[in-house]
Amino acid sequence: KAGVTQTPRYLIKTRGQQVTLSCSPISGHRSVSWYQQTPGQGLQFLFEYFSETQRNKGNFPGRFSGRQFSNSRSEMNVSTLELGDSALYLCASRDGYLAFFGQGTRLTVV
Amino acid sequence: AQTVTQSQPEMSVQEAETVTLSCTYDTSESDYYLFWYKQPPSRQMILVIRQEAYKQQNATENRFSVNFQKAAKSFSLKISDSQLGDAAMYFCALRDDKIIFGKGTRLHILP
Numbered sequence: 001k002a003g004v005t006q007t008p009r010y011l012i013k014t015r016g017q018q019v020t021l022s023c024s025p026i027s028g029h030r031s032v033s034w035y036q037q038t039p040g041q042g043l044q045f046l047f048e049y050f051s052e053t054q055r056n057k058g059n060f061p062g063r064f065s066g067r068q069f070s071n072s073r074s075e076m077n078v079s080t081l082e083l084g085d086s087a088l089y090l091c092a093s094r095d096g097y098l099a100f101f102g103q104g105t106r107l108t109v110v
Numbered sequence: 111a112q113t114v115t116q117s118q119p120e121m122s123v124q125e126a127e128t129v130t131l132s133c134t135y136d137t138s139e140s141d142y143y144l145f146w147y148k149q150p151p152s153r154q155m156i157l158v159i160r161q162e163a164y165k166q167q168n169a170t171e172n173r174f175s176v177n178f179q180k181a182a183k184s185f186s187l188k189i190s191d192s193q194l195g196d197a198a199m200y201f202c203a204l205r206d207d208k209i210i211f212g213k214g215t216r217l218h219i220l221p
Contacts, residue, residue, distance in 0.1 A: 033208070043201065043211035056208050088153060097143045097205055101155035 002027065004093050004102035012108045018079040021105045025072050025093030031055075032074040033099065034066060037088040046089075049074055081109045112137045114204050116212035123192045124220050130177075131187045131215050133202030143205040144178065146187045149214070150198040158200070161185065194219050 005024040013019050025032050034046040045058040049068035068074045072093075078085055086109045092099040113136045123129035135144070146158040161169045161178050169176050173193075177186045189196055197219045202212040 035209075035211075042213045045208045045210070048208060058208070090155060092155075092209075098157065098160065099205075099209060100157070101147075103152065103154045106153075 004091055004100055006089075006091050006102035006105050008105060009103065010106045010108075012110060013081050015081055015083060015109055017081050018077065019081060019107060021076045021089055021091075021107070023074045023076070023091030023093075023102060025074070025091075026095070026100055029093035029095050029100075030072050031094035032068055032072065033092045033094065034074070034076050035090045035092065036060075037090060037104070038086075043090070046076065078107075083109050085109050112139075112204055112206065112210045114202050114210050114212040116202050116215050118215045119213070120216045120218070122218040122220055123189075125192055125194060127192055128188060128190045129192055129217065131189075131200050131202075131217070133185045133187070133212055135183050135185060135202070135204045135210075137183075137204060137206060139206045141206075144176075144185045145203040145205065145209075146174070146176070146185075147201045147203060147211075148196075148198045149201065155201070159187065189217075192219050194221065 007022045031050045033048040035043050037043045048056040052068045063079045066076045088104045090104045092101045115134045142163045144161045148156045148158050159169050159171045159174050173190045175188045199214045201214045204210045
């Protein structure tokens with residue numbers, strides 16, 4: 001089976017812009033979670049989707065949103081980008097309690 | 111609130127030697143799962159080993175094993191016969207409804 005695929009791998013955006021990141025889970029996995037990784041805060045949970053419904057949400061402002069499509073692919077959107085949003089964004093698809101991660105999208109906000 | 115603490119930001123070990131990475135956690139749940147993930151420079155988080163809290167037996171995966179002390183809320187990772195390819199950031203993680211990660215331990219392998 002193919003692994004978790006995240007696109008794009010790298011992004012550079014300007015402060016104030018918005019960005020959309022994509023995640024395709026492992027075939028058959030219906031749960032997708034998103035995490036933000038920064039040197040200062042480490043790995044922080046953003047949200048989880050299961051069968052197109054948000055099941056859980058971390059402590060992030062409303063500028064961070066997501067959705068899941070009927071094929072389980074998920075997108076994450078960040079509006080009004082701030083410099084502090086620069087991070088590695090990791091997506092994970094879940095099979096039971098096991099989570100498998102993609103290679104991440106490195107977002108740089110300038 | 112659930113927390114995961116890794117007290118060793120960095121560690122070094124000689125190739126072929128054994129190293130133990132420490133992790134403590136806190137949760138009020140009785141049913142949970144613990145993991146060690148490895149993140150090499152490629153940035154992909156790779157699952158190294160997992161432990162179900164209801165299982166008393168310590169998990170083992172080839173050269174990787176854990177020492178799970180449920181009462182003490184401790185979950186250490188032992189890497190035997192360390193190899194250069196083991197160099198990476200190692201994250202201890204706790205799962206109940208979401209995954210909580212520790213801050214990580216950067217492991218260096220000395221040739």
